Amino acid sequence: GDSVTQMEGPVTLSEEAFLTINCTYTATGYPSLFWYVQYPGEGLQLLLKATKADDKGSNKGFEATYRKETTSFHLEKGSVQVSDSAVYFCALMGNTDKLIFGTGTRLQVFP
Amino acid sequence: ETGVTQSPTHLIKTRGQQVTLRCSSQSGHNTVSWYQQALGQGPQFIFQYYREEENGRGNFPPRFSGLQFPNYSSELNVNALELDDSALYLCASSLGGEGSYEQYFGPGTRLTVT
Numbered sequence: 001g002d003s004v005t006q007m008e009g010p011v012t013l014s015e016e017a018f019l020t021i022n023c024t025y026t027a028t029g030y031p032s033l034f035w036y037v038q039y040p041g042e043g044l045q046l047l048l049k050a051t052k053a054d055d056k057g058s059n060k061g062f063e064a065t066y067r068k069e070t071t072s073f074h075l076e077k078g079s080v081q082v083s084d085s086a087v088y089f090c091a092l093m094g095n096t097d098k099l100i101f102g103t104g105t106r107l108q109v110f111p
Numbered sequence: 112e113t114g115v116t117q118s119p120t121h122l123i124k125t126r127g128q129q130v131t132l133r134c135s136s137q138s139g140h141n142t143v144s145w146y147q148q149a150l151g152q153g154p155q156f157i158f159q160y161y162r163e164e165e166n167g168r169g170n171f172p173p174r175f176s177g178l179q180f181p182n183y184s185s186e187l188n189v190n191a192l193e194l195d196d197s198a199l200y201l202c203a204s205s206l207g208g209e210g211s212y213e214q215y216f217g218p219g220t221r222l223t224v225t
Binding site: 004036042043044045046061075091096097098099100101102103104 | 115117142144145152153154155156157159161166167171173201203205207213214215216217218
């Protein structure tokens with residue numbers, strides 16, 4: 001079945017460092033791909049999405065490119081802030097309307 | 112535009128009891144999906160309701176059931192609670208049937224089973 005694999009955390013960075021969180025997927029057909037962010041004690045917020053190969057999703061300085069050849073959707077940010085500290089989830093939506101999530105990657109940014 | 116709301120925020124139940132969680136979908140949305148997020152894990156799909164009908168179900172036993180009302184709000188019911196049911200329950204609304212892929216999540220209900 002469809003699945004998502006994320007790099008394990010926590011990822012610990014200093015403020016203004018470059019961020020990469022790896023995400024790969026397994027799916028039949030052409031899924032849509034998403035990154036969600038969860039701040040402490042809160043629900044999930046959609047960060048960005050891409051619906052077809054080579055699409056780049058971007059929001060708040062974060063970017064991710066849908067790479068069909070490597071089945072990847074890595075999340076990047078050029079300069080992280082303390083306020084970016086959260087748990088990040090990669091997810092896909094295939095032929096059904098349900099989201100399949102990875103296990104999440106905790107990001108900790110220190111001043 | 113009103114976002115997705117859930118009630119209650121927190122709940123403590125005893126093993127064997129029953130619980131009902133509630134979700135109000137975002138204005139204009141006709142689809143509600145429910146997810147269970149165990150501590151330290153990603154959310155797992157429970158089921159989805161589209162225009163008051165169940166529209167897909169994940170790998171959860173029948174003691175997990177749901178409803179969607181004419182105003183598209185929804186309930187999740189869990190019978191015979193088990194300790195492993197302790198989790199954050201998330202509701203997400205979307206505009207199904209229109210090719211929209213975006214699901215908008217509520218803040219969740221934290222259920223603790225003792």
